[in-house]
Amino acid sequence: MTDKHWDLQTRAIRAGRDHSGTALAPALWATSTFHAESVEEAGAMASDLTNPRFYGRHSNPTVSDFESAIADLEGAEAARAFASGMGAVSAVVLGLCSSGDHIVVQKQMYSHTLLLFQAACPRFGIDVTFVDGTTPGAFAEAVQPGRTTLVFAETPANPKLALVDLEEIGAIKGPMTVVDSTFATPFGQRPFDHGVDLVVHSATKAIAGHNDAIIGVVAGSEELLAWIRGFAVLQGAVASPFDALNALRGLRTLPIRFRQQSDTALAVATTLEQHRGVERVFYPGLASHPQHQLAERQMDAFGGVLAFDLAGGLAAGQQLVERLELVQLASSLGGPESIITHPASTTHVGLLPEELEAAGIGPGTVRLSCGLEGPDDVIADLTDALDSLD
Numbered sequence: 001m002t003d004k005h006w007d008l009q010t011r012a013i014r015a016g017r018d019h020s021g022t023a024l025a026p027a028l029w030a031t032s033t034f035h036a037e038s039v040e041e042a043g044a045m046a047s048d049l050t051n052p053r054f055y056g057r058h059s060n061p062t063v064s065d066f067e068s069a070i071a072d073l074e075g076a077e078a079a080r081a082f083a084s085g086m087g088a089v090s091a092v093v094l095g096l097c098s099s100g101d102h103i104v105v106q107k108q109m110y111s112h113t114l115l116l117f118q119a120a121c122p123r124f125g126i127d128v129t130f131v132d133g134t135t136p137g138a139f140a141e142a143v144q145p146g147r148t149t150l151v152f153a154e155t156p157a158n159p160k161l162a163l164v165d166l167e168e169i170g171a172i173k174g175p176m177t178v179v180d181s182t183f184a185t186p187f188g189q190r191p192f193d194h195g196v197d198l199v200v201h202s203a204t205k206a207i208a209g210h211n212d213a214i215i216g217v218v219a220g221s222e223e224l225l226a227w228i229r230g231f232a233v234l235q236g237a238v239a240s241p242f243d244a245l246n247a248l249r250g251l252r253t254l255p256i257r258f259r260q261q262s263d264t265a266l267a268v269a270t271t272l273e274q275h276r277g278v279e280r281v282f283y284p285g286l287a288s289h290p291q292h293q294l295a296e297r298q299m300d301a302f303g304g305v306l307a308f309d310l311a312g313g314l315a316a317g318q319q320l321v322e323r324l325e326l327v328q329l330a331s332s333l334g335g336p337e338s339i340i341t342h343p344a345s346t347t348h349v350g351l352l353p354e355e356l357e358a359a360g361i362g363p364g365t366v367r368l369s370c371g372l373e374g375p376d377d378v379i380a381d382l383t384d385a386l387d388s389l390d
């Protein structure tokens, strides 16, 4: 248990220890099941989906500790962990929506979340309206009263850091409102303070923070989480206790990692803006970001991820990612290693050209996740590779 008066950074150190006994570090409960002393006890264990000592697909003590740590840090009543960020996203969508329902989402978002809305939802008879999340009022205008069940936003959005106004999302009444806050973490923004109903994270990223876990989480009210848990035990995309342990380990250093990565990203973004090989840099912390004022209003730190468009297009994108020596070509973000992706040839490779354009991704767009190396080394590596482009 943490003290509600403690600073968020202090709570990150102490949250989620209910099942660790006297150990300072979180304990790993590597078990799939627990025995009962009586039929009566077994019945009680089975009927409570929050009971961490029944069966691993329902819950697990280490996973439960991770969930309560996230609820604590986000300021939510409860949370449920999943086998991945997509496990969390799909549980929210498929657990809360039924055939005939309508969802409003933005068109700028992580490619697989987008595919879930574009391809899976129509198969289940769920109607989806895509809006430009950066246009003021776009989400609210697309809501169909009595029919829209869910409003789903991602901010900052993958991969070009487009922002959605959290105050606008929180003000929407009727549908449940969801924010994928992966890029921001609980230390970059506070969606619940704006009235949002559910917060989703790919904790695979900065929360676990060491590129050694695949895990997702949803936080919100007890009432909504009861629905989500009910679906989750059928969906079966349960978080592994080992990944929950790694995520709990990551949480303790998240505030300082996030701050360091935000500082590095701003330094890198500022340097890249001056380079002739770079057409445009996208980072909410830059004054040139079209939503910089919104970023300053709703974000406490801007995070370690930025994107930029190369003047030389596709060829320059492919050359750059291959010529870097310190920064590695890899998917994911938020870890200690600086990594770069070229969405047009990797994460967004399945999208049609018009879908790529709609998501604001150009042939020369690259996304960079700044790690925890010395910032000057990251900048030097990028500058050397950029200088070498044909």
Ligand SMILES: Cc1ncc(COP(=O)(O)O)c(C=O)c1O
Binding pocket: 084, 085, 086, 087, 089, 110, 113, 154, 158, 180, 182, 183, 201, 202, 203, 204, 205, 214, 215, 216, 332
């Ligand atoms: C914003 C966002 N949400 C969700 C996901 C999916 O997370 P996972 O890979 O843990 O399933 C990602 C993955 O990159 C992401 O960037």
